[in-house]
Amino acid sequence: MTQASSARPFRHAALRRWWSFWALLVVLCGGLATPLVSEAAAASSSSKKKSSSSSKKKSSSKKKKASSKSAAPKPIKPLQRDVVGPEAVPDGDYAEGETDTDGEGDLEEDTGDAGDPESELEAIERELLSQPAGPEPEIVYAEGPPPPPPPPVKPRSLKHVLIPGETLDDVARLYQVEVGDLAKWNGIRAGEPIPKKKKDLRVITTHSPPPREKLEHLVKRGDTWEKIAAEFGVDVAKLRQQNPRLGDKLQPKPKQKLKVVAWKDLDLSPSAALGTKLAQIRVRAGGLSIGKPNRGKLVRGVELPDRPDLYVKRKPDESYGSTHTVMQTLAAITRFRHESNFKGQVVIGGMSRARGGRFRPHKSHQSGRDVDIRLPLLRSAEGKRHTTSADVDWKATWQLMRAFLDTGEVEYIFLEYNLQKRIYKAARESGVSREQLDAWLEWPVKIKKRSNKRVLIRHVEGHTTHMHVRIRCGPNEKHCYSSR
Ligand SMILES: [Zn+2]
Structure with a gap:
């Protein structure tokens, strides 16, 4: 694009005509909408024929002007708004009765009723x-x-009830805290297992763990650890850990009710x-x-x-x-x-x-x-x-x-x-x-x-x-x- 093209519309007669027409309207109407609509609609339809013929002249004059350098671009004025009367077709894509192979109702070629619209x-x-x-x-x-941003959360101290087989690492991960801190809060030496007598741990955290669900299964003939783990949707090793008193084989004695339990940390809902x-x-x-x-x-x-x-x-x-x-x-x-x-x-x-x-x-x-x-x-x-x-x-x-x-x-x-x-x-x-x-x-x-x-x-x-x-x-x- 050369600079010439930006200045061209202001040399163009049709546009000058339009600008003076517009200025006149502003003076005459002083912002009154009703007369403006009808006059503008009449003017734009009458100017269509003229401008389509003048666009041919324009294209020939383009070549001549392209070589001459022009002054700095003038300030941009807004484009002409199409003022549409109640019976007029609002725009090109909306043309009743027009047929087009691709379904885009095609009107006739654009007529340059606003001077030189391209430039x-x-x-x-x-x-x-x-x-x-x-x-x-x-x-x-x-x-x-x-959603409002979550309010800043202060660390709080809470009690975590241990489940069988749970380790310091497990609990630290659950509450997103350091294992060392967790051990210190509970008087446990880092690296040592949780003493058997402890039923719960103190945790200081800003994080809320996902809700935990307790599942139970009454053992039937033919049940295996794998089968129950699959049914619960939990890890077999974890399930074994959570049921330390049950042996490798799940064989209830006659009339004995053997129960397998599992604790499952629930995911957020999909x-x-x-x-x-x-x-x-x-x-x-x-x-x-x-x-x-x-x-x-x-x-x-x-x-x-x-x-x-x-x-x-x-x-x-x-x-x-x-x-x-x-x-x-x-x-x-x-x-x-x-x-x-x-x-x-x-x-x-x-x-x-x-x-x-x-x-x-x-x-x-x-x-x-x-x-x-x-x-x-x-x-x-x-x-x-x-x-x-x-x-x-x-x-x-x-x-x-x-x-x-x-x-x-x-x-x-x-x-x-x-x-x-x-x-x-x-x-x-x-x-x-x-x-x-x-x-x-x-x-x-x-x-x-x-x-x-x-x-x-x-x-x-x-x-x-x-x-x-x-x-x-x-x-x-x-x-x-x-x-x-
Ligand atoms: Zn379309």
């Missing part, structure tokens, strides 16, 4: 890249607010461990969306982290997004994994490239805010090459959508109209009210009236095997533009 975007990109990326990495918390593992996912700050989904870029794109426990990335080099988008996507899918019984794959079909911009066959996916997700499949359909709506796990699909909706950061979800019926049904079955669904889905409004319904889950042709989720602009993204 404008590049200028913004350069400006943002020259600024620091941001503070500490942001963290997604899977469920609710972060679900608790899973919760901790999922609770914090670090997401790099500074990934910023600029421009619009169908004409934009991505600054310091954040790669969706590899989390095979959550999802599979079909195209890793097209799995970049803004920090905000990656955070919301992780939060939604993590929540879905917690709350749903769905055990199959969540496949991320595509997001944006590391620096955003256009890539075929997508029309949008340019600014790091779009995420294509394959509709979750029934177990029987996993691995199928071609799937139909009968192969989709609609309950899981609804749960996944709901997890995204609940982030409060979804701008749209695209899904074909006739499939919304399945979502409607699954959502109703899970107890969602008709009123709530009416605010989310186009279904069951008749097709002709559909376009008047401004809802989050929308029909766009081609979204039959995947849903397309668009996340809103993040709180720090001042160059990111929504379609409304």
Whole structure:
């Protein structure tokens, strides 16, 4: 990129025209929104034809200007916001009736109604890249607010009740203390066994050991130490140690009740461990969306982290997004994994490239805010090459959508109209009210009236095997533009 390109937009007639138009509007309207919407919408539609013809002239003049060095880059002004009237199509990826082989509703080529958008975007990109990326990495918390840090624990003195065969080493390890200290606290010489008369030990520690469970087994004919140890899930040697009075062979005399006991230190529950593992996912700050989904870029794109426990990335080099988008996507899918019984794959079909911009066959996916997700499949359909709506796990699909909706950061979800019926049904079955669904889905409004319904889950042709989720602009993204 040369410096010339940053200065070019200000020489460009269309942009100058736009700036003066904008300045005029500001003067005229003084911040009043209503007249601004209609005038701007009319102006932008009338300027489309002109600018597409002027873009040809521009490309020829580019070559001439590229050789001449320009002055220092001028300050960056914000991009034009698209002001959309109630009947207008919000943006490129949302084009009703458009067909596209890859399911990305393709509009006509972009018309440069904001002057020279490419170099404008590049200028913004350069400006943002020259600024620091941001503070500490942001963290997604899977469920609710972060847990408070544990209060500082003071060492306390406690009594440990010994079990048969337990050694100083065992106890020291259990409470994470030094063997020497433990011996000293109890008047035992280091290296010597615990005197037989001692039933308990004094321990000074900040550490709480895992709970200990006592297990009992009444010996039956044919029982062996190995068999009982396996049944308890404990070590055979330990089990022998804990039952010093029983011999090698477990042969109860007639009418004798022979009991084997074991003490087992319980592990933390697997679900608790899973919760901790999922609770914090670090997401790099500074990934910023600029421009619009169908004409934009991505600054310091954040790669969706590899989390095979959550999802599979079909195209890793097209799995970049803004920090905000990656955070919301992780939060939604993590929540879905917690709350749903769905055990199959969540496949991320595509997001944006590391620096955003256009890539075929997508029309949008340019600014790091779009995420294509394959509709979750029934177990029987996993691995199928071609799937139909009968192969989709609609309950899981609804749960996944709901997890995204609940982030409060979804701008749209695209899904074909006739499939919304399945979502409607699954959502109703899970107890969602008709009123709530009416605010989310186009279904069951008749097709002709559909376009008047401004809802989050929308029909766009081609979204039959995947849903397309668009996340809103993040709180720090001042160059990111929504379609409304
Ligand atoms: Zn898409």
